[in-house]
Amino acid sequence: MKSIYLDNAATTPLDSRVLEKMQPYFSDVFGNPSSFHAAGLAAKKGVDAARKSIAALMNAHADELVFCSGGTESDNLAILGLVRTNKAKVKHVITSAIEHPAVLELLTHLQKAGEIELTILSVDKFGLVDVRELEKALRPETILVSIMYANNEIGTIEPIADMGRALLKWRKTHNTPFPYFHTDACQAAGVLDLDVEKLHVDLLTLNGSKIYGPKGVGLLFVRRGVEIEPIIYGGGQERGLRSGTENVPGIVGLAAALEIAQAEKEKENVRLTKLRDKLTAGLLKIKKTKLNGHATERLPNNVNISFLDVEGEAAVLYLDAQGIYCSTGSACASGSLDPSHVILAIGLPYEAAHGSLRFTLGHSTKPADIDYVLKVVPDVMAKLRHMSPVNLDMKYFK
Template sequence: FDFAATTPVDPRVIEAMKPFWQESFGNAGALYEEGVRAKRAIEEARTRIARILSAKAPDVIFTGSGTEANNLAILGTMAAEAKRYQEIQMNDGKVTGSPYLRMHAITSTIEHPSVLECFRELERRGVSVTYLAPDAQGIISPEQVLQAITEETILISLMYANNEIGTLLPIPEIGRRIKLLRRERGWNLPYFHTDASQAPLYMNVAVERLSVDLMTVDAQKIYGPKGIGALYRRHNVSLAPVLFGGHQEGNLRPSTENVPLIVGFACALELASQGREREKERVAKLRMLFIRLIKEKIPEAVLNGDVKQALPNIVNISVPGQDGEMLVLALDARGIAAATKTACAESSEKASHVILGLGKDRVYAESALRFSLGRGLVRRDIVLAVRILSDILARTKPTV
């Protein structure tokens, strides 16, 4: 029940990767046949991924994870713009301090830590950052975004699907409105980035439909291998590397390419795209059953997030008075894996920053539980999970 944290690798993906572990193990930077074969496999995988994203192959940049893709999108975009500002100042003979001091960016209070920490780093560099607060269901409106944009805004980063509560943001409409604003201004800023790591299994992630300039995807969320992600970057978006030491990925991501993981990523994304509607319908029925049983068996539980405008596989509840971490351990002892918050959050903080970001008290944030559904789970698993949780709660004294 924790498929939002990671997923098992699909056997078909494993088969696709196998030849590149031993038989075709060449370094893609080598000139001889084995290297050429590896390079060809990378470019074929890039093309396959681009096709699903409705993008051009050169606009897909492979990274070591979704977290790295977010870092490249956010820090790389701002670094490129800072360099441009600095060059303008030097040409004018008016160097007036750090170019970051003239820059503004926008994100939300409920983003993944890999996004929030990038913006905190930008603040340390002098960038002014606006953190948009969602409504009680986790929604941020296009109007909120537009009202926050200033003449200094360089980048807006908002996740497509929240990894803790599953709420979907109106990314296509926000992107469309940003494009209209840019057209009115006659300028290509601000850029719009979305972390779509949780989305491809259940949502269409075609970049033209979403109207985004940058988008993060992550193989481990779609039954692909861990350790490989990708960043879509529209061709005219300025981007600077955040790692140094090699020429790979258009000089934007230095490191010897991990050919088997790249091939596995392409295979996983294709399989996700092919089975998306069928799996979406199947999992949505399980989610609604889960919600109905929670309401019946555990009436004190409070649902977090939007029930309708959400991914079909995430159910997040709070049980006020309970300790979420203790409940996770009790569930684990009974064979049920759940989570209190994103696995990437600081372990020292018990409260979910997402639940706090909805405007709820700490009693809700510290008692939050996320159940995320996936392949292999069936109706009886849902019934059993709710029964076990109900039994644990009946035996557990409230902590407050």
């Protein structure tokens, strides 16, 4: 049976070239980078080279990178690290309504615990944060703004550089180093520019598992001069900001993946955008559908469509049975009773939010795959709609 993986926003396969670079660091170069002997030094060399290479890609300094276990830890380190190190009486944080749970859950937890005051910016119907809204929300007590670079569900790319400039201006006129600007770039790292000077960010999160690198490794960029506290204590690795023996093969793999992604992104983005637009146009031919997210300010691999009268999980399972792997923002697929917070934030009613499907293309996606998906999805939708009592009876309920 066919197997067409269209869930690359969930995670990507490891690129064989990345695996090749990682391979020596499992058994041959296995030393602890903190050890003084040759085995340790060899491992340290691998980590140092990776750090240097990534720093160059991000237009950052090597000492501004903190390796950790992934995107969630990196987000937590950025936010907790900053909030805890700041001793001000009132600490205000601004974020958006469509952030990843690694940011949103943590911030709402801190708010409930009374550690911070929180402003959650709404987004427009395309999922965009309005820079003017951000400016309006700024307060003298604002210590941090955390807005994602690109959204994982609907693929909307946020105007990070514009926000960064607005924050620089605010700091200048108010003569303060605050607020710092954090962005979660996990979805963007493989396809967008990561130059931290152009983005004007102070903290940036990315990880390996979305860019054809290894899982279990990520990093936080922390601009020189930005003070954060560690959230994990121990042997003092990563300049004391992330204790624990370095995941050497992971770090080497992260660097290799990022190098490949950044070198190939122009060409690959053109290819993916074509396939994305073909898939989008084809799916929108099915009746009672809507594209979620922005038409152009969008990740080149993301297609997110709401299908009315159909429940997302049921659709995912039927597509799975036909060898098509995608995901849904349906409540039933999440364990909570509410459908995706992102789909609700862009203003879709619950009825439509339950039937949203996300297809995220990747390196392996070929034109023939899109043809197959466009052949299968209409039939699956027809079948599920046939089984569904919704539509005709909507009025009956309301």
